[in-house]
Amino acid sequence: MTSASQPDPGDDRDGGLPPELEKLFKDLTGGAEIPPEVRQMLAGSGLGDLDPTVMASMAEQMKAMFSDEGGQDGFDDERATTIARQVSSAAGDPVVTERATTTVREAVRTADLWLDEVTDLAAPGLIGRAWSRAEWVEATMPRWADLVEPVADGVSHAVGAAMGKQLGRLGEGGLPEGLLPPGVNPAAMMGQMDGMLRRLHGNIFSAQAGQAIGHLATEVLTGCEPSLPLVASPSVVLVPHNVEAFARDNELEGGELTVHLAAREAARVRLFHAVPWLGPHLLAVVRDYARGIVIDTDAIEAQLATIDPSDPAAMSTALEGRLFAPPDRTPAQQQALTRLEATLALVEGWVDSVTARAVAGHLPNAGALDEIVRRRRAAGGPAEKTFGALVGLELRPRRLRDAVNLFAALEAAGGATLRDRAWSHPDVAPGAADLDDPLGYVERLSAPEADDFDAELESFLRGEGGSEQDHE
Structure with a gap:
């Protein structure tokens, strides 16, 4: 047997490979030595120049990924939160000033008094809160996690199955010579790597969800603007930085817009608080729809055939926007979609009706503000885009006018x-x-x-x- 097959301890130094990497490779391949070609490739990558502490940490992370304790199979809310905060802060996320906090608190207090005059649905002790984008992400992520968990599970298993099929087709001779010990079949190896792949793609999905929620945080004006009970009573939340940007873009007077949005958000919070079955019903319908989503495994397989399986970034790019099958829904899923569209329309229809009554006679430009909000929603706002990214669902506002007409009647x-x-x-x-x-x-x-x-x-x-x- 050659010295390449049985390297002496000096080979690690001569080959430029840290002992941590040598040990990691042996652990993952059942004790096999690193083939000379692979050793040369790794040494040329500069791994030998890494600080030993950093190299040890990387090795531990890799072993954790291959072990049963390597992370979550489905949605990882901590990872999603971290990425969402990075995305939202990259667009600018100044600290909320005391002046902005006072402005929001007074706007909510005023709007709450106006709402008392037009509805008996109440939430006692409402408090206006001004949040930064990061604060909105942190506070609403648990609710997003509830909604997307069923999709994350489906994505994780579907991508793992597609990867297994791709590697299974390689056979023994499809990988670079010497990368695996003789006699090891890539398809059989996939069985041992199944848990790792599920965690890997769970991480990819969580990252994409975090990006979607982070982008939403840069545009959302109030806590529950997506018509979901993302923020519980007694908090009535506005995001001042986003409100200011919206006012500038539409050439609006900021103070009047703040009060108008405070009235809308206070109405939503009142509705979800005073009607305790509504929030759970709405969230259950979203989860029912998500559970019925068909993952487009053919599209996943086609994309994976064109990329390097060892490159998570390439996987994420290839899978983005291609996870969900064409909209051939099952009868159960179509029923869930119909209920979801109707319920969301009814929530916003009631909010529209009550807000219009509450601000009439108080805000000089109430009618114009109502119209601007309707146009924002009809154009497919940030909430619709986020739903599309997270659960393959694009909400259409076509039933909102019907809901407004119903409450008017x-x-x-x-x-x-x-x-x-x-x-x-x-x-x-x-x-x-x-x-x-x-x-x-x-x-x-x-x-x-x-x-x-x-x-x-x-x-x-x-x-x-x-x-x-x-x-x-």
């Missing part, structure tokens, strides 16, 4: 009381069909005596009604 028939009664119980809340027939919904909701009769009849048929004599 309720107000016309029974004032604010009837309008808000739509949220009194999940069974009476409007759905997609009611957006198609708002007058029919108004008629049903306006007849409480009929509802009482139906409830009593149902109770009787279940054997719950009648006196004790009736049951003897």
Whole structure:
């Protein structure tokens, strides 16, 4: 056997390879020596010049990646948070000043008083908070994690399967000579690497999610602008840096815009607080849709065939925007999408109606501000882009006008009381069909005596009604 097969200790020094790297290679290949060609390639990369402490840390990270403790298979919220903060700060994220905090607090206090005059749905003790982009990322990431976890799991397993298929096709002779010990089949090796690959691609997905949320943080104006309960009562959050940029871009007076946005956000927070079933229902529908997403494994496989499997950056670039199959949805997923679109439209439709009532007579340019917000939303705002990046779903605002019309019809028939009664119980809340027939919904909701009769009849048929004599 040659000296290349059995190197003496001096080979590490002569070949320029740190002992940590030599040991790592042996650990990962069952004790095989580094082939001369691979040794030369690694030595030429400059690894021998690394500080021993840095090299040891890199080796530990690599071994952790191959071990069962190498990270999460699915969504890694810590990694996503770190990347989201980097993305949001790269665009500029100044510290919120005390003046901005005071302005937001007073705007929310004022808007809350105006809302008291137009709705009984309340959230006691609302507090206006001015957050930086980083603070918004930190506070909302747990909710984003809930939403994208089902997709992260699907991506991780689908990419791992596609990688296994690609390496399996290589056979024994498809890799550079000497890279693996003789007799080791790449396909068999993939079975041992499966956990590592799932974690690797879970990290890639988490990084892409972090980028999407980070970009959203640079544009979002308020805490719950995506119409999701991302921030819980009593906090009513505005992002002053983004509000100022939005005011400049649209040539608006900043103070009036701040109060208008505070009214919208306070209305959302009131709705999610006063209707406790609404937030969980909305999040459950988003998760139901996400679970039904089909990962386009053919597209993944085609992309992976063209890249270097050892380059995570190349993998991330190749997979971006190609994870989700064409929009041939299952019936269950289509039902979830219909419920999701309707519920989000109803939330924003109610917020539109209540905010318009609250600010009328108080803000000189209320009508113009309403129109600017509608245009921002209709053009496909940051929330829609983020949904598309995270769960392959592009929300369309086409049902918002229907929702506004429905709440306007309720107000016309029974004032604010009837309008808000739509949220009194999940069974009476409007759905997609009611957006198609708002007058029919108004008629049903306006007849409480009929509802009482139906409830009593149902109770009787279940054997719950009648006196004790009736049951003897």
